[in-house]
Amino acid sequence: MRRFLSILSATVFTASLLSGAARAGDASVPVLVPLTGFLSLEGTSQRNGAVLALKDAPAGVTVRSEVIDTGTSPEAAVTALERAAGGTVTAVAASMLGTQMLAMLPLAQDYKIPLVTVSGTASITEQGNPWVFRFFPGDAVTKEAHARYVTEELGRKRPAVIYQTTAYGQSGKAHLEQAFKKLGVEPVFEEGVDPAAKDLLPVLTKALAAKPDVLVLHLHSGPTALFIRQAAANGVAVPIVAGSAMHQPSTAALLEPAELKGVCAETAASPISGGSPEVEAFTTAYRTAFNAEPDAFALGQYDGIRMVLAAVQDGAGNAEAVRKALSTGTHQGLAMTYKSDGKGNMAHSAVIVCYDGASRVPAIAKRYDNLTGVVTGMVK
Amino acid sequence: MRKGVRKLWALAPTLTLPRWAGEGIGVAVLLAYALLYASPYGLRVLTVAGVYALAAIGFQIVFGLGGALSLAHGAFFGIGAYATGILGSQWGWGFAATFPVSLLVPLLLALLVGLPVLRLESHYFALATLGIAQVVHLLAVNSPGLTGGANGLPGVPGIVLFGWAVPRGLPLAAVVWGFVALGGLLAWRLARGRWGRALTLVRDDPLAAGTLGLDVGGLRLAAFALSAVYAGAAGALAVHTQRVVSPEVLEFPIMVSVLTIAVVGGRGRVAGAILGAVLLLHLPEWFRFLERSYLIVYGVALLATIVLAPHGLTGLLDRLFPARPALLPKPEAPPEMAIPNGPLLRVEGLTKGFGGVRAVDGVSLTLEAGAITGLIGPNGSGKTTLVNLISGLETPDGGRVLMGDVDLAGKRPDRIARAGIARTFQAVSLPEGASVLAAVAAARLERDGSIAQAEAHALWALERLDAADLAAKPCAGLPAALRRRVELARALARQPAVLLLDEPAAGLTDGEKAELAGHLRAIAATGTALLVVEHDMGFLLPLAGHVLCLDQGRPLYAGPPEGVRSDPAVVAAYLGEGA
Numbered sequence: 001m002r003r004f005l006s007i008l009s010a011t012v013f014t015a016s017l018l019s020g021a022a023r024a025g026d027a028s029v030p031v032l033v034p035l036t037g038f039l040s041l042e043g044t045s046q047r048n049g050a051v052l053a054l055k056d057a058p059a060g061v062t063v064r065s066e067v068i069d070t071g072t073s074p075e076a077a078v079t080a081l082e083r084a085a086g087g088t089v090t091a092v093a094a095s096m097l098g099t100q101m102l103a104m105l106p107l108a109q110d111y112k113i114p115l116v117t118v119s120g121t122a123s124i125t126e127q128g129n130p131w132v133f134r135f136f137p138g139d140a141v142t143k144e145a146h147a148r149y150v151t152e153e154l155g156r157k158r159p160a161v162i163y164q165t166t167a168y169g170q171s172g173k174a175h176l177e178q179a180f181k182k183l184g185v186e187p188v189f190e191e192g193v194d195p196a197a198k199d200l201l202p203v204l205t206k207a208l209a210a211k212p213d214v215l216v217l218h219l220h221s222g223p224t225a226l227f228i229r230q231a232a233a234n235g236v237a238v239p240i241v242a243g244s245a246m247h248q249p250s251t252a253a254l255l256e257p258a259e260l261k262g263v264c265a266e267t268a269a270s271p272i273s274g275g276s277p278e279v280e281a282f283t284t285a286y287r288t289a290f291n292a293e294p295d296a297f298a299l300g301q302y303d304g305i306r307m308v309l310a311a312v313q314d315g316a317g318n319a320e321a322v323r324k325a326l327s328t329g330t331h332q333g334l335a336m337t338y339k340s341d342g343k344g345n346m347a348h349s350a351v352i353v354c355y356d357g358a359s360r361v362p363a364i365a366k367r368y369d370n371l372t373g374v375v376t377g378m379v380k
Numbered sequence: 381m382r383k384g385v386r387k388l389w390a391l392a393p394t395l396t397l398p399r400w401a402g403e404g405i406g407v408a409v410l411l412a413y414a415l416l417y418a419s420p421y422g423l424r425v426l427t428v429a430g431v432y433a434l435a436a437i438g439f440q441i442v443f444g445l446g447g448a449l450s451l452a453h454g455a456f457f458g459i460g461a462y463a464t465g466i467l468g469s470q471w472g473w474g475f476a477a478t479f480p481v482s483l484l485v486p487l488l489l490a491l492l493v494g495l496p497v498l499r500l501e502s503h504y505f506a507l508a509t510l511g512i513a514q515v516v517h518l519l520a521v522n523s524p525g526l527t528g529g530a531n532g533l534p535g536v537p538g539i540v541l542f543g544w545a546v547p548r549g550l551p552l553a554a555v556v557w558g559f560v561a562l563g564g565l566l567a568w569r570l571a572r573g574r575w576g577r578a579l580t581l582v583r584d585d586p587l588a589a590g591t592l593g594l595d596v597g598g599l600r601l602a603a604f605a606l607s608a609v610y611a612g613a614a615g616a617l618a619v620h621t622q623r624v625v626s627p628e629v630l631e632f633p634i635m636v637s638v639l640t641i642a643v644v645g646g647r648g649r650v651a652g653a654i655l656g657a658v659l660l661l662h663l664p665e666w667f668r669f670l671e672r673s674y675l676i677v678y679g680v681a682l683l684a685t686i687v688l689a690p691h692g693l694t695g696l697l698d699r700l701f702p703a704r705p706a707l708l709p710k711p712e713a714p715p716e717m718a719i720p721n722g723p724l725l726r727v728e729g730l731t732k733g734f735g736g737v738r739a740v741d742g743v744s745l746t747l748e749a750g751a752i753t754g755l756i757g758p759n760g761s762g763k764t765t766l767v768n769l770i771s772g773l774e775t776p777d778g779g780r781v782l783m784g785d786v787d788l789a790g791k792r793p794d795r796i797a798r799a800g801i802a803r804t805f806q807a808v809s810l811p812e813g814a815s816v817l818a819a820v821a822a823a824r825l826e827r828d829g830s831i832a833q834a835e836a837h838a839l840w841a842l843e844r845l846d847a848a849d850l851a852a853k854p855c856a857g858l859p860a861a862l863r864r865r866v867e868l869a870r871a872l873a874r875q876p877a878v879l880l881l882d883e884p885a886a887g888l889t890d891g892e893k894a895e896l897a898g899h900l901r902a903i904a905a906t907g908t909a910l911l912v913v914e915h916d917m918g919f920l921l922p923l924a925g926h927v928l929c930l931d932q933g934r935p936l937y938a939g940p941p942e943g944v945r946s947d948p949a950v951v952a953a954y955l956g957e958g959a
Contacts, residue, residue: 035671036672036675040672066669067671068668068671069668069671069672069674072628073628073633074532074622074624074626074628075428075618075622075628078424078621078622079421079424079428079665080668082420082421083421083424083665083668085420085421086419086421098531099530099531099532099624099628102531102624102626103534103622103623103624103626106623107548110548121531123531123534127535165521165530166521167529167531167532167626168530169530170524170529170530171531192522
């Protein structure tokens with residue numbers, strides 16, 4: 001099955017499902033994601049989510065697709081988009097890397113191609129570009145949930161914020177600062193960490209010296225695992241509330257369940273935690289297809305492509321029609337209900353998951369909806 | 381079909397083409413592809429290839445010609461990119477203003493860091509330049525107010541030329557490749573001219589280059605700075621093509637790409653930079669359908685290229701389709717240098733220590749015009765160190781080296797060479813990749829106005845030593861005696877007032893020694909003062925008019941050659957106290 005999907009995504013394929021529906025449509029959805037480089041784990045999740053959605057195309061919709069690795073450079077992403085734009089394109093499953101998205105946006109506008117992404121980088125929807133649609137809560141959403149959970153649920157007032165010196169880290173740190181300020185809390189410690197750092201004990205020690213009552217992380221997957229391992233090894237009793245990288249099953253797999261005890265993390269969704277029969281069915285299908293655990297990126301990209309295909313099924317015959325449908329419609333996805341806030345931010349919910357120390361599957365501890373006040377519906 | 385290919389292959393080595401033919405065919409193919417065949421995607425890849433070609437042309441100057449593995453080249457690329465990105469997106473400056481600044485900022489930084497860094501040798505230089513790149517990257521990531529931090533800066537405007545906003549596709553590709561053509565032409569002319577030849581010698585043998593009057597430090601700094609200008613230009617164009625600048629432009633993969641392009645294309649060649657960039661930028665695209673597996677195919681293809689074409693693709697093409705050999709110039713005597721009579725060089729109390737060892741300890745000597753002085757002594761007595769001190773390869777701890785009234789002690793080798801002192805080396809030092817004529821012409825680069833003139837004068841020097849027939853041969857593979865003769869011709873081409881020869885007869889047969897002695901007498905007859913370091917007394921004593929013997933860095937004997945064999949101190953130094 002995995003092999004089948006690989007061939008399917010690597011070459012042009014036609015998935016024509018038997019249907020007597022009158023609204024049959026063609027959809028060409030290239031998948032341009034980072035499969036190599038430091039974001040390969042997350043990019044692969046994104047790819048898998050998109051490919052699964054394309055495989056499950058709704059009745060009457062004929063799908064063509066191609067997966068292209070964008071690496072991690074903006075230059076490669078632009079080239080990939082230029083390559084994809086050579087044919088008729090309905091929408092593009094576009095890289096989750098913010099710098100790549102920023103580079104692709106002008107070209108997408110020129111070619112009039114909707115970009116459907118799960119990038120969390122705030123600025124991609126701040127460029128006034130009507131062709132970008134983010135099916136993952138941006139930092140404005142997730143960091144508000146992050147800060148509110150720390151402050152309102154845990155009652156902590158002295159956070160130490162440790163972030164990554166990357167686009168992801170700097171964007172998250174900026175929004176955490178704002179969210180804490182709004183809640184009347186000032187971090188007692190803030191420090192950026194290079195993603196290549198092999199020992200995080202120095203920054204942990206410095207953070208503890210500031211006497212925080214909670215450690216707030218906004219790190220990539222590997223550094224998150226390293227930080228939590230070193231904190232557990234040193235008997236740190238201060239609670240840890242991490243960024244979305246922690247929720248990824250691949251991050252949890254780097255740690256023993258005991259090391260995860262009491263650790264929480266913000267994320268858009270946690271498909272392996274269940275929550276509804278539809279999410280559980282998605283998780284089962286994902287495991288079968290890819291022999292891997294799905295994460296929020298996979299689910300967000302799945303939902304995004306499903307919304308595109310639903311628009312095609314409803315008669316959107318070209319990229320402009322799809323853009324209109326994404327801009328104005330509401331989609332009941334598996335993770336949440338999606339609706340644009342006018343800038344292309346489709347996701348407005350976030351959850352906090354926590355680990356009990358007995359397994360690597362977290363439980364949803366708190367759900368935050370309508371963080372931008374646009375969406376009123378809830379996930380079934 | 382196979383037979384046909386084999387026949388073609390067999391014919392290939394006999395096919396000789398004009399020197400410009402390969403470049404001409406390449407340009408025609410690129411033009412035809414861009415104008416007639418390329419899709420917008422193809423043009424995009426071609427445009428990016430042009431950006432990398434420009435960066436690689438600059439890298440060929442510092443690495444290919446100058447031999448300095450500058451790992452700061454990627455940083456200069458990024459600095460050019462950021463200059464354009466910041467000024468364009470934040471300050472609203474247009475291309476006419478941002479582009480020159482993108483050239484100027486890397487140039488200034490290269491001049492600033494080049495002075496201390498270029499003193500370092502090989503891998504230390506590479507590490508230092510890598511450090512520069514890391515610092516610049518960290519600054520970009522951690523200065524979000526200026527650079528946009530890790531997110532970078534979007535909204536970089538496109539290129540506007542004389543009011544015309546250059547659109548994507550063919551026009552943008554044409555503009556980028558226009559810069560490649562300009563940069564390539566300039567680099568090509570520099571590489572083929574005196575500056576390029578001098579830089580190549582600095583790469584192959586910096587010690588010899590200095591003693592031939594070439595300012596090694598100045599040449600390296602100029603190459604480093606010029607390469608930074610190319611990198612800055614490429615970075616600026618890169619940002620205009622992707623309309624966003626982010627720290628990726630400062631990351632190591634850019635540097636690795638440029639280095640790979642230079643090596644795969646052919647080190648030191650402008651055509652190599654262009655060929656390498658076009659190939660390496662297209663190769664991953666051809667295999668992109670393999671998803672992440674394309675990297676394996678890409679790696680194998682690169683490895684195969686390097687194994688099959690160790691001198692790069694241009695080297696392979698040269699082997700398959702050798703260019704017609706260039707015609708030799710007519711030999712031409714250089715303008716005569718007036719050499720005064722009497723003492724030309726006076727060494728007074730020269731001393732040099734290495735740790736606790738006094739290698740040269742208070743040595744004085746005088747070299748007279750037209751005279752041959754022999755310098756002898758047991759191994760380790762300080763002979764070569766003395767020659768190195770006089771020629772500037774070592775700095776003396778004390779003493780004076782006077783040419784007329786000018787004290788040359790401690791001066792740079794090129795300044796000493798320009799004062800009229802030439803030398804040869806104990807281990808003959810010739811650039812292996814060069815022809816004999818080019819090797820000898822290197823001695824004239826500092827003086828003559830053109831390569832043609834330098835080669836005409838070099839042929840004159842070779843003729844004086846009956847070695848003109850060697851001119852077209854490569855230095856690599858020459859037998860020892862001929863290598864020594866070529867090296868002597870190179871020193872002679874300097875028209876020196878003082879000539880220092882370090883064991884010129886080593887490894888020669890008796891017949892060759894006799895011939896060499898005749899040449900040395902003829903050189904002395906023109907007024908040049910010779911200092912000959914030699915162990916072979918049978919060769920030296922009949923040749924020299926005066927002999928200085930050193931032992932443990934100190935003068936042991938100074939006088940006529942006839943007295944050497946009978947001097948008990950000299951005999952004891954060579955044979956032991958009991959002799």
